[in-house]
Amino acid sequence: MMKEHDHTGCLRPFARLAASFSSFQQTYCIEQKEHFRELVQKQRPGAMVLSCCDSRTDPALVFACAPGDIFVSRAIAAFVPPYGSSAGACFRAATAYAVDALKVQDLIIMGHTRCGGISGLVAGHGDGPLADWLEVGRPVLEEARRRKPRADRAVLQRECEYLAPVFSVHNLLHYPWVEKALQEHRLTVHAWLFDLEEGELHNYNFERHEYEFLQEMPRDLVP
Numbered sequence: 001m002m003k004e005h006d007h008t009g010c011l012r013p014f015a016r017l018a019a020s021f022s023s024f025q026q027t028y029c030i031e032q033k034e035h036f037r038e039l040v041q042k043q044r045p046g047a048m049v050l051s052c053c054d055s056r057t058d059p060a061l062v063f064a065c066a067p068g069d070i071f072v073s074r075a076i077a078a079f080v081p082p083y084g085s086s087a088g089a090c091f092r093a094a095t096a097y098a099v100d101a102l103k104v105q106d107l108i109i110m111g112h113t114r115c116g117g118i119s120g121l122v123a124g125h126g127d128g129p130l131a132d133w134l135e136v137g138r139p140v141l142e143e144a145r146r147r148k149p150r151a152d153r154a155v156l157q158r159e160c161e162y163l164a165p166v167f168s169v170h171n172l173l174h175y176p177w178v179e180k181a182l183q184e185h186r187l188t189v190h191a192w193l194f195d196l197e198e199g200e201l202h203n204y205n206f207e208r209h210e211y212e213f214l215q216e217m218p219r220d221l222v223p
């Protein structure tokens with residue numbers, strides 16, 4: 001039996017998570033038993049969200065979802081590799097399943113500000129699996145440097161954060177199953193940016209080539 005408490009007497013993270021499962025049981029397995037039984041037989045999510053692995057950007061939490069609402073895949077910095085790249089086989093499988101089997105109507109790439117993955121890309125040091133993965137975003141960094149040649153690291157990071165979801169969408173458009181679904185007008189692809197600092201959500205407008213608010217922070221609610 002694993003020890004549930006650390007040396008200070010606090011519950012260890014795994015034990016807190018296991019204890020919290022009772023809340024899920026109460027809400028979904030007991031209070032919403034009939035609906036949950038249907039879900040057990042078949043999931044029918046309307047959208048797929050690809051987000052960063054960051055602990056602050058869980059799509060189910062950010063969008064107040066219940067089980068069955070969204071199909072999720074996560075990758076550091078929410079990068080989508082080009083089709084045919086040796087990276088991202090897991091994501092290719094997830095998108096193919098979401099688009100062809102689940103027939104989701106919306107596929108959303110959600111990047112975010114203060115992204116540790118983007119920070120690593122801009123800092124450019126380190127090696128190993130993380131550095132290998134961040135190489136996927138190399139074109140993002142090159143484009144940011146081209147647009148802001150004299151920018152300091154913070155500005156460059158922000159520029160990369162703006163560009164990354166758009167870069168990922170452009171790669172995604174070349175995935176054959178996505179291309180086919182778009183041609184058949186049964187799928188829409190979105191590039192979103194979750195601004196952690198401001199608590200706001202932006203959508204990239206591909207016609208105007210700029211982000212626009214999806215959800216602005218209500219100013220009358222800001223203390």
Ligand SMILES: [Zn+2]
Nearest residue numbers: 052054115116
């Ligand atoms: Zn991130």
